[in-house]
Amino acid sequence: MPLENTILICAGGGCISAGEISVKEALENEIKKYALDGVVKVVETGCMDACSLGPLMVIYPEGVFYQKLKPSDAKEIVEEHLLKGRVVQRLLYKGPSGEIKPRATEEIPFFTRQVRIATRNLGVIDPASIEEYIARDGYFALRKALSMTPEMVIEEIKKSGLRGRGGAGFPTGLKWELTRKSKSDEKYLICNADEGDPGAFMDRSMMEGDPHSLLEGMAIGGYAIGAHQGYIYVRAEYPLAIERLKIAIKQAREYGLLGKDIFGSGFDFDVDLRIGAGAFVCGEETALIQSVEGKRGQPVQKPPYPAQSGLWKKPTVINNVETLVDVPYIINKGWEAFASIGTEKSKGTKVFALVGKVNNTGLVEVPMGTTLRELIFDIGGGIPGGKRFKAVQTGGPSGGCIPEEYLDTPIDYESLTSLGTIMGSGGMIVMDEDTCMVDVARFFLQFTADESCGKCTPCREGTRKMLSILDKIVEGNGTMEDIERLETLAVTIKDTALCGLGQTAPNPVLSTLRYFRDEYEAHVKEKRCPAKSCKALIAYRIDPAKCTGCTACARACPTGAITGEVRKVHTIDQEKCIKCGSCFEVCRFDAVEKLDAVEVTADT
Amino acid sequence: MENQTLTDPKFAELDEFIDNLPDKKGMLIGVLHKAQEIFGYLPAEVQHHIAQKLDIPESTVFGVVTFYSFFTMKPRGKYQIKVCLGTACYVKGGQKISDRVKEELGVTGDEPTSDGLFSVQEVRCLGACSMAPVMLVGERDFYGRLTPDKIPQIIESYRRKENKK
Ligand SMILES: Cc1cc2nc3c(=O)[nH]c(=O)nc-3n(C[C@H](O)[C@H](O)[C@H](O)COP(=O)(O)O)c2cc1C
Ligand code: SF4
Ligand code: SF4
Ligand code: FES
Numbered sequence: 161m162p163l164e165n166t167i168l169i170c171a172g173g174g175c176i177s178a179g180e181i182s183v184k185e186a187l188e189n190e191i192k193k194y195a196l197d198g199v200v201k202v203v204e205t206g207c208m209d210a211c212s213l214g215p216l217m218v219i220y221p222e223g224v225f226y227q228k229l230k231p232s233d234a235k236e237i238v239e240e241h242l243l244k245g246r247v248v249q250r251l252l253y254k255g256p257s258g259e260i261k262p263r264a265t266e267e268i269p270f271f272t273r274q275v276r277i278a279t280r281n282l283g284v285i286d287p288a289s290i291e292e293y294i295a296r297d298g299y300f301a302l303r304k305a306l307s308m309t310p311e312m313v314i315e316e317i318k319k320s321g322l323r324g325r326g327g328a329g330f331p332t333g334l335k336w337e338l339t340r341k342s343k344s345d346e347k348y349l350i351c352n353a354d355e356g357d358p359g360a361f362m363d364r365s366m367m368e369g370d371p372h373s374l375l376e377g378m379a380i381g382g383y384a385i386g387a388h389q390g391y392i393y394v395r396a397e398y399p400l401a402i403e404r405l406k407i408a409i410k411q412a413r414e415y416g417l418l419g420k421d422i423f424g425s426g427f428d429f430d431v432d433l434r435i436g437a438g439a440f441v442c443g444e445e446t447a448l449i450q451s452v453e454g455k456r457g458q459p460v461q462k463p464p465y466p467a468q469s470g471l472w473k474k475p476t477v478i479n480n481v482e483t484l485v486d487v488p489y490i491i492n493k494g495w496e497a498f499a500s501i502g503t504e505k506s507k508g509t510k511v512f513a514l515v516g517k518v519n520n521t522g523l524v525e526v527p528m529g530t531t532l533r534e535l536i537f538d539i540g541g542g543i544p545g546g547k548r549f550k551a552v553q554t555g556g557p558s559g560g561c562i563p564e565e566y567l568d569t570p571i572d573y574e575s576l577t578s579l580g581t582i583m584g585s586g587g588m589i590v591m592d593e594d595t596c597m598v599d600v601a602r603f604f605l606q607f608t609a610d611e612s613c614g615k616c617t618p619c620r621e622g623t624r625k626m627l628s629i630l631d632k633i634v635e636g637n638g639t640m641e642d643i644e645r646l647e648t649l650a651v652t653i654k655d656t657a658l659c660g661l662g663q664t665a666p667n668p669v670l671s672t673l674r675y676f677r678d679e680y681e682a683h684v685k686e687k688r689c690p691a692k693s694c695k696a697l698i699a700y701r702i703d704p705a706k707c708t709g710c711t712a713c714a715r716a717c718p719t720g721a722i723t724g725e726v727r728k729v730h731t732i733d734q735e736k737c738i739k740c741g742s743c744f745e746v747c748r749f750d751a752v753e754k755l756d757a758v759e760v761t762a763d764t
Numbered sequence: 765m766e767n768q769t770l771t772d773p774k775f776a777e778l779d780e781f782i783d784n785l786p787d788k789k790g791m792l793i794g795v796l797h798k799a800q801e802i803f804g805y806l807p808a809e810v811q812h813h814i815a816q817k818l819d820i821p822e823s824t825v826f827g828v829v830t831f832y833s834f835f836t837m838k839p840r841g842k843y844q845i846k847v848c849l850g851t852a853c854y855v856k857g858g859q860k861i862s863d864r865v866k867e868e869l870g871v872t873g874d875e876p877t878s879d880g881l882f883s884v885q886e887v888r889c890l891g892a893c894s895m896a897p898v899m900l901v902g903e904r905d906f907y908g909r910l911t912p913d914k915i916p917q918i919i920e921s922y923r924r925k926e927n928k929k
Contacts, residue, residue: 358889359851439833454828455824553851718916740863742912
């Protein structure tokens with residue numbers, strides 16, 4: 161029987177956590193119940209990039225897009241849509257103004273504004289099927305590359321303008337050329353899939369949703385530089401990515417697309433996995449090499465660069481996942497197709513993980529040169545709850561924040577650097593008026609201080625000193641001299657740390673000081689947190705005029721700080737209150753207020 | 765110790781994994797992953813065993829175990845609660861979630877509760893940032909868009925599950 165419908169159901173991290181598995185099970189049960197299993201195929205795909213709408217699915221051939229599904233919706237979808245051909249209106253995506261968008265991905269701005277190169281197959285193919293990948297021109301690029309000379313492949317990548325997507329933006333073709341020219345009997349290619357930026361999941365989605373594109377990109381890279389063995393260094397926190405990569409490697413070997421004499425060209429190339437063990441510094445390339453060798457992942461002095469002496473002291477290329485996933489596209493479509501997109505110095509597209517205080521969260525892939533405003537407001541749908549945008553953080557713990565006045569900056573490597581941040585690997589965290597910038601800086605410093613490998617003093621001691629000053633400030637004990645000391649320490653660490661972790665660790669502090677110095681000063685001079693976020697500087701109080709005495713807050717409070725009789729005004733005992741914010745969350749009458757602590761102590 | 769090695773099926777399982785490696789070079793981290801999967805944690809005797817088996821100094825094994833945060837030398841609770849403190853979760857109040865979980869369990873750090881049922885770990889980005897703030901109980905139970913007041917119910921549901929047994 162021919163297939164009548166294919167249902168793509170998103171099995172990305174966001175949807176799995178939103179209950180995708182139970183939706184899928186319910187759907188399959190319903191399909192069986194109506195004996196539709198022969199004509200309807202349910203395929204779990206990688207992230208469809210619209211996580212805030214999840215769990216979600218697209219039903220083909222119509223291309224109808226259903227969102228925010230629950231297991232109980234399965235029955236209706238099967239009975240109405242599959243059996244009767246009627247679209248289930250209530251599950252359709254609704255635009256911000258409430259109008260219904262019946263068609264799928266072609267009409268929702270979150271999707272239409274994107275240009276999909278690195279994420280070309282996400283949500284389209286079944287990641288566990290090499291056949292589906294091949295049906296979408298998979299492994300054509302490898303075949304084409306093997307019919308070219310390695311030098312021609314390198315030339316193609318150079319002309320495309322592709323730059324590393326892992327952070328620093330080093331030109332990929334040039335990196336390959338340097339390694340190709342290093343003389344050695346053995347060379348290696350390592351894919352950096354450590355994705356250490358806490359708050360980013362681009363690489364993870366690509367590995368989970370389209371593992372073969374990565375393998376193909378690696379084989380092409382291996383051919384270009386003259387390597388026969390590749391490794392993917394993937395973090396242990398990504399079990400699903402590991403599982404799908406294992407399946408993909410096995411399939412590629414069975415098809416002869418990895419292993420000996422690929423496509424009869426005489427070229428041998430294989431890929432193995434190496435699993436990380438939770439150390440951010442292992443994303444740094446020299447540390448990563450130590451870790452692949454099974455050792456403590458501490459960075460070593462450069463030069464020599466990995467291009468001359470890397471894994472087991474052999475010339476080694478290290479590339480980010482997205483960089484390698486872009487490669488088959490460039491070889492297939494030609495360098496012009498890639499170079500025609502983007503800005504003068506930054507070509508192609510970039511994938512961002514758009515998260516934080518923004519309406520549409522998820523992965524977005526946009527041409528380089530797109531402005532931050534387009535990304536956050538047009539694609540991201542702006543800030544939820546009518547709140548005001550404050551800043552966006554790029555580059556994770558190595559990056560910085562960008563305030564409102566620079567929202568019209570086109571995104572590329574150079575423009576972000578000039579604003580005091582970096583492109584980084586693509587984490588993009590939106591912050592609103594409730595986010596305290598001093599606390600954000602403290603958060604990142606806490607991260608880098610924890611993750612410093614301890615090898616060099618400026619990083620090990622310097623980040624701890626900066627952290628203790630920031631702790632002092634958020635607790636309301638900071639002085640103006642502390643702010644100056646922070647700046648001096650930042651500059652010293654930047655100039656003297658051994659590796660990129662230490663050298664970039666002060667960035668979040670420097671950039672928040674640059675744009676939000678007034679917030680630091682409010683903490684220090686007025687003992688006030690303008691965002692009302694720092695625990696030590698706020699207090700909760702119940703507004704007697706609004707309190708209905710519903711008792712919800714008293715039941716939610718973990719310390720019994722709230723007292724009051726039913727239907728009478730409740731009060732908070734400031735001595736007992738630990739400022740957990742539970743009462744603030746549960747009160748449905750807006751009666752719990754968040755105030756500056758100075759104000760509350762003054763009037764009690 | 766030696767006798768235990770011969771009889772304990774867990775050690776036998778680990779030995780089988782090590783013996784089947786095509787090449788032992790550079791595989792220490794892989795072996796430690798396997799060992800932690802089998803034993804749940806990496807106590808000194810397990811490290812000692814691995815050092816002997818791979819013919820490397822015990823100090824090297826110890827050095828690697830302590831370097832990587834994924835490896836633990838302490839046992840964990842039956843339900844391991846991972847509270848995400850990645851950036852996305854942090855700006856959406858992840859710290860408040862973590863504080864409330866600890867408050868509820870009466871623990872201060874990553875030590876297991878006295879009944880051995882729970883332990884809390886603050887982790888970075890579970891890759892579900894869109895649902896921030898999130899936490900993961902065990903391997904599969906994800907909770908997203910959390911607020912501190914939802915925590916007691918969630919923990920209670922696991923306690924109830926245990927009491928039924
Ligand atoms: C502390 C630190 C962490 C890093 N983490 C990552 C990472 O998680 N993923 C990544 O691809 N690159 C990371 N990098 C950058 C890598 O060192 C390296 O430049 C990159 O993987 C090269 O690949 P590309 O040229 O394709 O970007 C990190 C660098 C530093 C200094
Ligand atoms: S800068 Fe920090 S992480 Fe890098 S080598 Fe020095 S101590 Fe280690
Ligand atoms: S939850 Fe709000 S309305 Fe209800 S008792 Fe508490 S403060 Fe009053
Ligand atoms: S930051 Fe918590 S899941 Fe990503």
